[in-house]
Amino acid sequence: MASALLLARALPETDAGFAVFGVALFLVSLRGQRPRRAFFLAALQAGGLGMLLFEDLALAARDSLGWPWPASGALVFAALLLYSLPRAAVAPQLARLLVCRGVHGPLVGSALCVLAERATRLGCGGMAVGELGSLAPAGGMAGEVALFCAAWAASGVLRRSRRAGAVASALACSLVFAAVAQGSRARAPRFECGSASVLLLPGPAWGLSGDEEPIVEAILELSLARSRALLRGSERLVDLVVWPEGISALDLCRRPSLRCRLARGLRVERNRPCLLLGECHRGPGGELQNAALLLDGEGRVVGRYLRERLLPFGERTPELCAWLVGRGEDEFVPGPSGQPLLRLPTACGRSLRLRIRLCAEALLPERYNGPKPDLDVVLASDAMFPPESPLAKLVEADTAARSRAGGVPLVRVARGGGALLASGEAIRRAAGPLLLRLSWGADGPQTVVSDLAGAEPNAADCGGWIGTVFAGGKPGNATTPTEGSSQ
Template identity: 30%
Template structure:
């Protein structure tokens, strides 16, 4: 999906088709599956022997096809004016996709946005498709990632532009494969391929904004139990692409000239939309036929402590011991309620990520306060703490530690996937000289190596820390290694009241269905929540309040089809998408060779 294939798909100069808009139709969609490109859908490449594109304006010297700078500028201006309507439509569609995600939750906009991008790239060159994809992706990510404004608007823009490049590659691929039969299927596979790449590169990837995360309140969600987030994304993309195909058929039917057999022709053309509409409906409703396993093998009573923070934003840590004291005091209040008979004693207590803002193994005052709370409640507590690396000076580990009231600290889990520029700074020596803001990350986090399966009292839980919930393999490995329920220890205090906590919470909903596990989200400032194995949020707190959730947590041993399938569906669908691009490129080259031979 590089820029090179564009040349392979452009028409030879002998094609008599006018450029976009010259036929009087404007930038309309191309012809249907298997019908070939419609006139007016792409730029014509240079004719043999010419120095520029066919029909290019004269150069500054008056020679046609010249290569002077004024000629290039005029051609660029002409291209920009011709693409402006499509660019605007792509931007609107991208914003629509962002509105499918929290805090807006307008999930039907997700397949509609996919349909719009499919039509905007249909029959276009790879270069034009790439531009449409970028124009779609940039506003999508700008709105979706607006919570990063807490760090700086330049961060929002920079990360959004980087992520939009993946959508540009997607747009190029959609344009290439739109000339193939069954193009909605290949387009859906390309959406999976785009997310496959974006989830991994650069610096370990950034999965935020996957289609699956925008439809957790929809009929698509049960599909996660069969194929995880990947199958949900594929179904949304397929439904959207088929809607685009149906819309294209209906649009053509409406454009048929009246009179004669025009009415009959319009009806026949409209009927061509029926298979695509039925396919879209099947893709959107298939989840209703998927059984979601929820029956617990047994239960455990838990308490989730949300201690709150004094100062939201970048400086939420404030003065040392403040956040730790908040969680200690909330736990002591819980212990008092238990002693007074107002609450039954829980089997275990869960604290969030960074509940201890000082290393309890290095600072005696932090350890003393944790032990005070744990002994008072009388059950094991899963404590989130920042711990100095034992052998590497200057590094810190983000851990969840099982703290027993009798034996003290025991097993622990270290976060495997620290966040670049948030928990560590790549190329620190070079970048920190240019970007002084990076000095606010004084120490780099060291990644852990094992999964977070921990025995916490009577429950075998899987610990996943913060953004790790977005990564398929980390959560899957934790379940497959024996976790009977999942705990997401997170800290969203930096991004409170920005929509980011809601965006992360829907990931827990999807993971619950994907793995058939109840999920506990514990955050110091909210949103803390308990999600049932069917994806329903059973309990949740408000942001920036001190609160304690007490509930029965279902524990399960069976694994889902998605757990057993692993990453295979993602690899298969992504490879199919990429191979469809290769087929389209090869077909374009053969077509170009045949046309040249005919001339």
């Protein structure tokens, strides 16, 4: 089971380490087993992968037929497994499927599988790490191997001592109840859009090339500066990153070390991923590329939009929607059959709760005929919408009307983006739509916050903007905002 999950996890990530570990775990679990038990183990291995495949089929059926629950395919497969195999061999699978999916933590999942092994007397320690394919511990690959060894040892102790088995069972039950309670609290909205943080990264207009390393260094420096002064000791994290032009999201997918540095620089939590929205353009074959990535605290890609379809991980019910368009009016990227262009998994939507729409299709009735979603924030960039274009005027007029009615504020970013760390609380408290304009002074670029009429609002009126600029347009030298900037 564990090796099947690890192999399935390795397929979309092209991570050879998980694949090798999964194959080794499968071979070790079959070593020294009687033929009948080896057959059951192989069936369970295939069952774990089959559940994932059936879940994918159920997801596709739900998208086409409107099925409400994507896990229905996994439940059907579990029923078939119950009918075809002895129930004792299926108990660990059901423990994982029915209980562990709602528990956030590999330790509790391993404890449940150990209890199932104790009850069924299968004696295969590999079953104790059935959750490791879908729930990653904080220690990454080393943590998974260490937890596997601990679960294997615990399984051997349980088989040899009734007293140790009883103590471990009681401890595991208490862990289960605690984890279920913690999971129910974690599934509640952690924060709303008003407490979200948006980070706009510098682009080629600042003299940066398509190399990602200077961007990462800038993020790390920005994180340190924010920790020391900008947020004044607050623990607020960055939730949304607007990626600059010329930076390939595909390169981030292929470079795990760079993703880890990004996640650590942004202080991303494991259960609160960070959304990276990058440039959106058509590839040589007409496919959409470099649209978006979703990073967890370990730098793993837990969701991404690539080649006009989302490749989700974890729970796969899309809930949170982000709307993206191209750089100009003629390069608009429509959603298929009125559906959102970018969809994120439910688990990510529950933790983010941003419902960010970038230059929303819903603002353009002649291009989008579906229902207009409730917009929280609209981020418009001069690189996408020149201020004099009819599309930009339409966006500004629509969002201005919504904002006057107590609805959505508009945040415009001048070409080049700048490097601004803005609090969503400030956006919410603003009296009207805000424009972030980039100006050049003697000390380098400055980010100016103003309303649509050009007047700079009082910092107290808009909740206190928090920002930073890079002196001379070079990353790595974060300075406090100058007079007239976002402070």
